[in-house]
Amino acid sequence: MKHILLFLLAWVTVHQAGQDTYVCKNVKINLYSSAPIEDIEANSTNGVSVYNSTTGELEFSLPIRSLHFPKALMEEHFNENYMESDKFPKATFKGKIEEHPDLTKDGSYPVTVTGDLTVHGVTQTRTITGNLKVSGGVVTMISEFMVKCADHRIDIPQIVFHHIAESIRIRVSATYTALKNNNPSK
């Protein structure tokens, strides 16, 4: 009985996420702040993303604590004072790609994604441009956009104003793998 249930579960899951679903479990996120006194950079490779090529749905989720800074104190301040990662552990984006790039053909497609960006518990509707590349069946997406701290109610006190930029540059890079569909009936 156990086996049947397991099989059933697998079957349902596979069905829900068909061949048109692409996933990436190691989305690279780079955060860069350029201010008069110092430039601050942080990186994470722990973001996850799901892309449904049929509906165009594109989603990202990033654990805030996975962003690592060169200085330990910066990382602590980022989590404690600015992002409040104990209250808001994740940043997410849920949107739709407006174009319908042909994933069966190799090529580079400029894409526009519109959706909800949630950072620090504050959601903003954003239209973000990026690039989708297909090469030998492998789908890669890259994007670069700015996030204004004030838009997400991230307060920067006057005393560190010259250390932290008002707008933070975010770079995203994700290489997707197709979710395999093992069901022969489809």
Place this chain on the structure above:
Amino acid sequence: MKRIIIAFTLLTLAAGLKAQQMDTTKKAGGKTSSTDSLLNSMSSDDKHQDVIGAFKATRLILSPTTTTVKKNNLNFLVIHRFGDIGTPAGGGRTLIGLDAVSDVYIGFEYGLSDNLNIDFGRNTIGGLIELGLKYAVLHQKMDDSSPIAITFLGEYGVRPYGSFSSYSARNSYLGQAIISRKFTSALSLQVSPIYVYDNTALPDVAGNDKGFFALSGALRYKVTKHMSLIVDYEHPFSSFRTGANGFSDPLGFGIEIETGGHVFTLNITNSRAVSEINSLSNTQSDYGRGQFRIGFTISRMFDFNHHDKGNGYK
């Protein structure tokens, strides 16, 4: 046979449910889509992480905290205690004691690793030089698999000046287990059992204990993201160090302000001494007698890690 029938029934049922689900998601505009649930299943909630920022600084007013200096970081400390505010020596004559110096500690703390620190410093009182090791053995975890953090601290103190019978008579030792918990994002508490041993009893009076246990308790309450209120209290369990013999328990109240790499603490305490060896052994100043003072701590963190820009990400 029975099993197969059950399985088959379940399968058809699942397929039916699946079809229905597809319809509803389409109607709901993809808000509860399979993409969502897939993303949620992929992004594991990593709750087994260390709780950070129980304390902003490695020291409060009297006590060290469970917080350690991170690897290749150097913390430079200047801790100052002024003169009595409420005694005839204080008041307007010395601008509430600001003209007088009770004790100054200048010291460094260096992170050999994220968990192991070495510290070195000198106090005005007794010319006490301290050398210590601090080791974070347990970190508080977000999933409460470890509800508390424990840091051990060992200090060796020596008084190079003054007349002592031998070199070893100049030495003092302190061992402390600091136990803390960050209860909410604003409230952190800690308690520390302490053992102090002075090779020469301090003060060197007949009947005074060389070695004694003590307990300290401290509280931090974050008022804003950059400012906290702190309370710090110590009690030595020594049969000689009693109120009747003129001793008092050190108690401090303060405000802690954090600005980037600096932490400033502004406090009021009855303890003249900065070092725990001195304050636990010999606090004879009492709030009731006006023997309390303004003090401050300046803590500046320097990071010697290489600034590895990009970390392989282009």
